[in-house]
Amino acid sequence: MKEFKPHAAHWGAFTAVVEDGRLSAARPFDLDCAPSKLLGSIAAAVYAPSRIDRPYVREGWLAGDRAGGTPRGGERFLALDWDRAVALVAGEIARVHEMHGAASIFGGSYGWSSAGRFHHARQQLHRMLSATGGYTGQLTNYSYATGMTLMPHIVGDIACITGPVIQWADIMRHARLMICFGGMRYGNGQVHSGGGVEHLMQGSAERAQAAGVRLVSVSPLRGEAPGEWLPIRPCTDTALMLAMAYVLLVENLADHDFLARYTVGFDRLAAYLQGDADGIAKSPAWAAPITGIAPDVIVALARDCARLPTVVTATWALQRAEYGEQPFWMLVALAAMLGGIGKPGRGFAFGHGSIAGMGTPRTEVPSVSLPGLRNPAESVIPVARLTEMLENPHGEYDYNGRRLRYPDTRLIYWAGGNPFHHHQDLNRLLRAWAKPETIVVHEPWWTPLARHADIVLPATTTLERDDIGSSARDRYILAMHRAIPPQGGARDDFSIFADIADVLGVRERFTEQRDVATWLRVMYERTRSACARTGIEIADFDRFWEAGFVEIPAPASSDVPYSAFVRDPAANRLNTPSGRIEIFSGRIAGFGYDDCPGHPIWKEPREYLGAPLAQRFPLHLVSVQPATRLHGQMDQGSVSLESKIAGREPLSMHPEDAQRRGLAAGDVVRVFNDRGACLAGLMLTEDVRRGVVMLSTGAWFDPLEPGKPGSLCVHGNPNVLTQDVGTSRLGQGPSAHSCLVEVERWGRELPPIKVHRPPPVITL
Ligand SMILES: Nc1nc2c(c(=O)[nH]1)N[C@H]1C(S)=C(S)[C@@H](COP(=O)(O)OP(=O)(O)OC[C@H]3O[C@@H](n4cnc5c(=O)[nH]c(N)nc54)[C@H](O)[C@@H]3O)O[C@H]1N2
Numbered sequence: 001m002k003e004f005k006p007h008a009a010h011w012g013a014f015t016a017v018v019e020d021g022r023l024s025a026a027r028p029f030d031l032d033c034a035p036s037k038l039l040g041s042i043a044a045a046v047y048a049p050s051r052i053d054r055p056y057v058r059e060g061w062l063a064g065d066r067a068g069g070t071p072r073g074g075e076r077f078l079a080l081d082w083d084r085a086v087a088l089v090a091g092e093i094a095r096v097h098e099m100h101g102a103a104s105i106f107g108g109s110y111g112w113s114s115a116g117r118f119h120h121a122r123q124q125l126h127r128m129l130s131a132t133g134g135y136t137g138q139l140t141n142y143s144y145a146t147g148m149t150l151m152p153h154i155v156g157d158i159a160c161i162t163g164p165v166i167q168w169a170d171i172m173r174h175a176r177l178m179i180c181f182g183g184m185r186y187g188n189g190q191v192h193s194g195g196g197v198e199h200l201m202q203g204s205a206e207r208a209q210a211a212g213v214r215l216v217s218v219s220p221l222r223g224e225a226p227g228e229w230l231p232i233r234p235c236t237d238t239a240l241m242l243a244m245a246y247v248l249l250v251e252n253l254a255d256h257d258f259l260a261r262y263t264v265g266f267d268r269l270a271a272y273l274q275g276d277a278d279g280i281a282k283s284p285a286w287a288a289p290i291t292g293i294a295p296d297v298i299v300a301l302a303r304d305c306a307r308l309p310t311v312v313t314a315t316w317a318l319q320r321a322e323y324g325e326q327p328f329w330m331l332v333a334l335a336a337m338l339g340g341i342g343k344p345g346r347g348f349a350f351g352h353g354s355i356a357g358m359g360t361p362r363t364e365v366p367s368v369s370l371p372g373l374r375n376p377a378e379s380v381i382p383v384a385r386l387t388e389m390l391e392n393p394h395g396e397y398d399y400n401g402r403r404l405r406y407p408d409t410r411l412i413y414w415a416g417g418n419p420f421h422h423h424q425d426l427n428r429l430l431r432a433w434a435k436p437e438t439i440v441v442h443e444p445w446w447t448p449l450a451r452h453a454d455i456v457l458p459a460t461t462t463l464e465r466d467d468i469g470s471s472a473r474d475r476y477i478l479a480m481h482r483a484i485p486p487q488g489g490a491r492d493d494f495s496i497f498a499d500i501a502d503v504l505g506v507r508e509r510f511t512e513q514r515d516v517a518t519w520l521r522v523m524y525e526r527t528r529s530a531c532a533r534t535g536i537e538i539a540d541f542d543r544f545w546e547a548g549f550v551e552i553p554a555p556a557s558s559d560v561p562y563s564a565f566v567r568d569p570a571a572n573r574l575n576t577p578s579g580r581i582e583i584f585s586g587r588i589a590g591f592g593y594d595d596c597p598g599h600p601i602w603k604e605p606r607e608y609l610g611a612p613l614a615q616r617f618p619l620h621l622v623s624v625q626p627a628t629r630l631h632g633q634m635d636q637g638s639v640s641l642e643s644k645i646a647g648r649e650p651l652s653m654h655p656e657d658a659q660r661r662g663l664a665a666g667d668v669v670r671v672f673n674d675r676g677a678c679l680a681g682l683m684l685t686e687d688v689r690r691g692v693v694m695l696s697t698g699a700w701f702d703p704l705e706p707g708k709p710g711s712l713c714v715h716g717n718p719n720v721l722t723q724d725v726g727t728s729r730l731g732q733g734p735s736a737h738s739c740l741v742e743v744e745r746w747g748r749e750l751p752p753i754k755v756h757r758p759p760p761v762i763t764l
């Protein structure tokens with residue numbers, strides 16, 4: 001018998017085809033004009049050998065080896081029954097809470113989880129830990145932590161990042177030049193957080209070019225966008241933008257009326273551009289050796305910006321680097337000098353090349369989401385300061401003008417994320433990860449995180465439960481019907497947490513006396529009411545569930561960012577101290593941070609091609625988002641597996657760099673620096689700049705000797721190489737993109753990939 005069930009993943013809505021109780025395919029949704037190839041991975045992943053079949057506990061943990069001992073990851077796991085597992089976890093929460101306080105329970109649990117908004121594992125965990133007394137959480141996110149912290153100082157809020165951003169339709173109509181710092185890789189446009197239908201990045205870029213917009217990609221990678229490619233050295237965009245600003249200033253091309261009316265502090269930037277204090281003019285001749293872009297190219301680009309209606313955009317990647325505040329701040333300053341901010345299709349924007357749904361019209365109604373509970377502990381760390389928190393209990397640090405203290409972490413509880421995917425400098429994390437007494441993880445699969453836990457609870461995948469998909473950047477609400485029964489002994493995160501809350505006497509505080517079906521109705525109806533308040537009628541829950549989706553009509557026209565402010569800056573002040581765009585921020589200057597002073601500056605990162613370290617590690621590693629999966633998700637799916645070279649993650653390199661090292665396409669290579677090493681499969685392409693190599697994130701960390709920090713990752717996870725340092729004391733965001741490496745042929749016997757199979761377990 002064949003059944004067809006509407007369903008969704010972060011990489012798109014689909015129909016689950018079920019034959020005799022078994023998922024056979026994920027068929028793209030009819031209304032999706034460019035379905036993601038990642039749908040092809042779902043069936044293989046759901047039945048992958050790496051599914052966790054029952055609860056497990058680490059052998060040493062059960063025997064009493066809890067804190068500060070040997071690093072986790074190298075031991076066997078013993079099978080447990082569910083009752084015992086739930087009792088152990090509840091007992092640990094109660095014990096740590098009583099002995100050390102709620103802040104010693106780290107429940108930040110950063111990660112994307114899956115698309116369904118009710119069974120969103122991280123959100124469910126937060127609700128459970130809030131109900132049981134509190135936890136330490138995480139502020140901001142890995143995507144744009146630094147931008148999120150910086151932008152309120154500069155333009156008053158974070159709408160320029162979270163959206164709505166400048167519409168593609170306005171760019172096509174009103175802009176003639178679009179300079180994309182970070183370029184555009186269409187693979188990134190496959191994804192909406194929460195699932196979506198409209199995959200429009202490629203179509204929009206192509207239509208913009210056809211409409212006469214000249215597209216310029218500034219990126220170490222060519223990407224797929226049509227138009228010109230300026231292959232910049234990574235982490236040097238601020239120098240390029242400063243030099244463009246210099247040209248605008250000295251050639252009297254800057255819009256001084258705009259600067260005077262809408263901004264503060266341009267004089268300080270102008271003095272810096274001319275080198276008043278440091279004697280260095282930030283001229284194209286100055287920027288050329290830093291950026292690798294010729295002076296005449298910089299001059300011509302600056303003049304074109306002044307001559308043509310221009311929009312300047314940046315990918316989020318630019319701020320995931322040391323001093324990542326600077327390119328975002330300088331982009332705003334450059335756009336202000338061009339005077340286009342607040343006019344249709346002009347000004348500055350972030351993220352058009354980063355993720356699906358940026359710059360496409362959507363009526364601003366809240367997406368479907370699970371409401372939170374107040375966290376009584378009120379303890380948080382900036383998202384990417386995880387390792388430092390573990391290394392340095394009670395230690396002080398700076399963040400955004402405040403002096404904060406790390407908690408003393410005794411228990412880590414993670415559900416719906418994967419720090420052994422997402423965090424930088426995994427060998428350093430592995431050492432710090434030995435310190436807490438207990439680590440609990442919920443996962444459907446034996447991911448690297450699950451392998452480094454003490455108590456592992458198997459979660460269902462979305463296909464095994466009913467849910468609702470909904471993204472803040474897409475117009476569709478998606479019914480996710482349960483398609484297959486839970487695999488093995490897996491259970492829904494919600495029901496696991498409800499049982500833990502039960503042992504701790506707070507089941508009803510956690511569930512609010514609702515079951516799954518009631519929750520789905522409540523969540524949907526909240527969005528339906530919000531739509532009604534905006535004058536939009538959508539189907540009631542039953543009709544929505546039956547139809548499988550609801551479409552929220554696009555608005556007839558969309559607001560132009562900053563247009564109200566530009567129309568009347570006195571009546572529509574920005575939420576900055578001056579009410580205007582702050583090219584100089586007195587508030588930031590007042591923090592006294594040398595790594596993020598009062599206006600945008602060029603500051604050399606520790607690791608980039610111009611750094612002294614490049615003598616030893618002459619290649620800049622860019623670890624971008626994978627086109628073949630979502631982060632670490634679906635690495636065990638067919639699309640990702642088929643892309644590997646000799647089983648290793650592909651590393652892209654320019655043919656000249658390969659020749660210099662005597663390497664050939666298809667070679668297995670060792671990528672290394674002082675922090676770690678991994679193997680990768682070599683791919684040669686002229687689409688990466690010389691001196692740059694690209695290794696996507698997400699190949700599951702597979703150490704040759706599990707539990708040994710520094711051990712070679714035989715599979716190709718770039719985070720054994722990346723730097724774990726805050727962007728600055730202001731943003732404290734992740735700095736993954738500032739990373740130097742060297743590459744050599746492996747030439748020895750190839751160690752097997754073990755990470756897609758379960759670790760050693762004892763089932764008795
Ligand atoms: N070097 C480098 N590192 C990076 C980046 C980079 O550019 N370079 N980018 C960063 C960015 S922007 C991000 S957003 C992060 C992403 O980092 P993460 O969001 O942590 O990565 P995911 O692999 O999506 O992790 C989600 C996990 O949830 C699990 N999961 C899915 N569904 C369920 C469920 O129902 N229940 C439970 N319990 N678990 C479930 C999945 O199996 C998966 O392991 O990575 C960051 N890391």
Ligand SMILES: Nc1nc2c(c(=O)[nH]1)N[C@H]1C(S)=C(S)[C@@H](COP(=O)(O)OP(=O)(O)OC[C@H]3O[C@@H](n4cnc5c(=O)[nH]c(N)nc54)[C@H](O)[C@@H]3O)O[C@H]1N2
Pocket residue numbers: 142143144181182183184185187188189190191218219220221223232233234235236237315316317318321353354355356622623624625626627628629630631737
């Ligand atoms: N298929 C797929 N799509 C995804 C994701 C995924 O895992 N898989 N993840 C999603 C998530 S969580 C996020 S946050 C977004 C992230 O979106 P981004 O942060 O924008 O994505 P990245 O892929 O890291 O980088 C985008 C581009 O920036 C360029 N770049 C990197 N460093 C520099 C630099 O120093 N200067 C310049 N000029 N360019 C640079 C890279 O070459 C790349 O072309 O992607 C989303 N989309």
Ligand SMILES: [Mo]
Pocket residue numbers: 142143144
């Ligand atoms: Mo992200």
